[in-house]
Amino acid sequence: MDQSISFTLNGKPLTVATDPSRPLLEVLREDLDLTGTKYGCGESQCGACTVLVDGVAVRSCVRTVGSVTGKKITTIEGLSADGKLHPVQEAFLAEKAYQCGFCIPGMIMGLVGALQQKPVPGDAELLSGMHGHICRCCGYPNLVKAIRRAAAQARK
């Protein structure tokens, strides 16, 4: 049964009418055409679908849309809404931390979430926090550089 579900998406209040049990990921992609958030596994194993819910990085493939009622959601599209890249996006560009790029929006959102914590986590903690993200192109060396660059920026 469809229900009206209201939340804030990338800074704008929004109401969708849909089945509340659908994954948030699917509603973002299919109903709201925010396709920057990706499907990689559907079971919280790869991180491709990562978005921020009230500032915390979550896997949108295992969150129902009904569960985000009243919450603030940020997707990759919301990071650079004003056309200016987020420092984490800049770090990925600077380190050329991409191959096919499919894992990248999720990686960026996961890292943005981690760097919003106070204090900013240390290197080891940050990297182990990223273990939940798979890059099947195995571009980890550049990803690690991008993570360190973004973290150094955040610690300033």
Add this chain to the structure above:
Amino acid sequence: MIMPDEPLPFIPSPEDEHQIIEPVEFDFGLRRRTFMQLVATGLAIAVAPWPTDAQEQKQQRRPDKSGGNNAPKSVWERIHIGKDGVVTVLTGKVEIGQGARGEFTQAAAEELRVPTEQIQVLMSDTGLVPNDGLTAGSGSTPRTVPAIRQAAAAAREALLELASKRWGVERTSVELSGGKITHTVTKRTFTFGELAQGEELPKTLEQATPSTAALTAVSDWKVMGTALPRPNARDIVTGTHRYSSDIKRADMLHGKVLRAPSYGAKLISVDVAPAKAMKDVIVVQDGSFTGVVAPTTARAQEALDAIAKTAKWDESPHPSSKEMYDHLRAHAAEAVPKNEFAEELAAAKKTLRATYHAAYIQHAPMETRAAVAEWKGDQLTVWTGTQNPFGNRSELAKALRIPESKVRVITPDTGGGFGGKHTGEAAIEAARLAQAAGKPVSLKWTRAEEFIWAYFRPAAVSDAEATLDAEGRLTSWHFITLNAGPSALETPYRSGKKLARSINCAPPPLRPGSYRALASTANNFARESFMDELAAAAGADPLEFRLAHLPSGRLRDVLEEAAKRFKWSERVKSKKKDIGLGLACGTEKGSYVAACVEVEIDRKQGKMIPRHVCEVFDCGPIINPDNLRAQVEGGIIMGLGGALREGMEFQNGRMLNASFSAYEVPRFRDLPELDLHMLKRTDVASAGAGETPIIVIAPAIGNAVFHATGVRLRELPLTLPEKMPS
């Protein structure tokens, strides 16, 4: 000036005759009448078998040879220069993470002497671009880059010609640089845009042939050889790049396809009434195909679940992964040759025999198979992530029984392939669903579907046998590999007598297909492990033993360089407990690689932990050093997965580990210290680099485990025995 050592064949050859392409057979329309009659009864419907046993049906099919041979005869088919001065390069190759888009930009910019920002590369749209064959076999660098350079160089000459004509001056007094044509005497200039006004430039380019103009020598490269970032990198980090799975069309619906519970299972009956009763759902049954279409994926899944419950299947026996190697041996498609080196065997100081195994593995690209299909009348357009857009077009035409001229396949830059996306099943499924729905349909395979129903890198059984004389020299080498395929089959080492043979298995237990480096990984694992065993038997150091059998040349060069950088000879002298050093080398697709590794043995956890990988790689002149490094690093780390953990497990036709939680691909924590070095040779042609770096990883690790523990591991993924010698 033409490079003396760079013949630069213009006609792209078939990308690799070793590629394995086994499309799924669809049987649309064959039994439509029966189906209609049965639908009328409103009861459970008997349908024909779904082709789950596709892998049993065919011999290996070779890529369409025409695919590489109809390269453009005219420059205009490859290069357009717009009235705004923008240069458009057209290619049938696909960007799948390997960085081809950037390299093609560099190639065109180099020869046309224009800034890279003035170039756009239009890739893999069968309606617009030339057929450059598969994107596979590391073919983009050695074949497509030269083809683009030839066309761009010819365009450069045509522009110069045209400018001198317009000015009425000597051709030799006209120059092209920085995107401008200058008359050196009067300093008058033309931009590309100015020259492109009118019809003359397109006509000239149409008449120009790509093969006549001179190419820029490596020593004069200004754009090639630099680290140009990916032209669309910003779209990647902002999430605005649309992969096939992100394409949205007006009124688009979402599809799902009914899958068998196990390999080889045939559908006996399915009651589609529950799905039909859902107002917003369309059910499609055609031949052995059953699918549903709905406004959302969740709704389509609901409809599919409702009918999947009613499906009755006829399942057939299927070998399990535990008995797979025996199965392969028992199903060799031809007689396995006996070792006939009787003289060498009789005279040998030592004879060694060993068998090596490699498991089936899955590519598991981050983007699963996906397609959006849209019909306009009898015209079909499909956006799909594939390494083979023109091949997909043929598959679509065949399955849907329409001429190829009615099919257009567009491949947006795709979320990974690794050899795993040569066939077009998702495209065909989406097209059939869209045809029935009368609306565009998006179909995205789930991760489980990708693990189960995509094809696999074939498992391998390799039998190696060799003889040594009293001086520790190889006198004979006998190598038979079953089911893996023939890539990197021949040994590069000197031996008195040699025989190497690849034998297929029929039927193979799982649907086989290409993979990053194809059979090279399995064949090189067996060979390089066996070389280590032979070195031990000869009482020689693994490095010395190899060098004693390697003629001078590029392979020897990379091995020596890797050993030097790793300080092999010093480090191997002082042995530390549970720390092993191993090395391996190999060549494939015209490039050369060697690696030395340090591996720590964690006895408590039963784990091997690669601590340090030093790899030296030679692929000729480097077009983009950063991109090359990324490809090599990716290959090495992907190789760690296949070496240490990845292997499909199956029983009763069911995949037991079809998920990222059960099938563990490399993650951040698996990253060892990497020490990479590229030999920057300029006296040879550039070779592709996306594959070869992977082939030395598994044997180097296996050899390091032997060095640390004395235990020889002969199966991929490598597993320590439960009882380790102390």
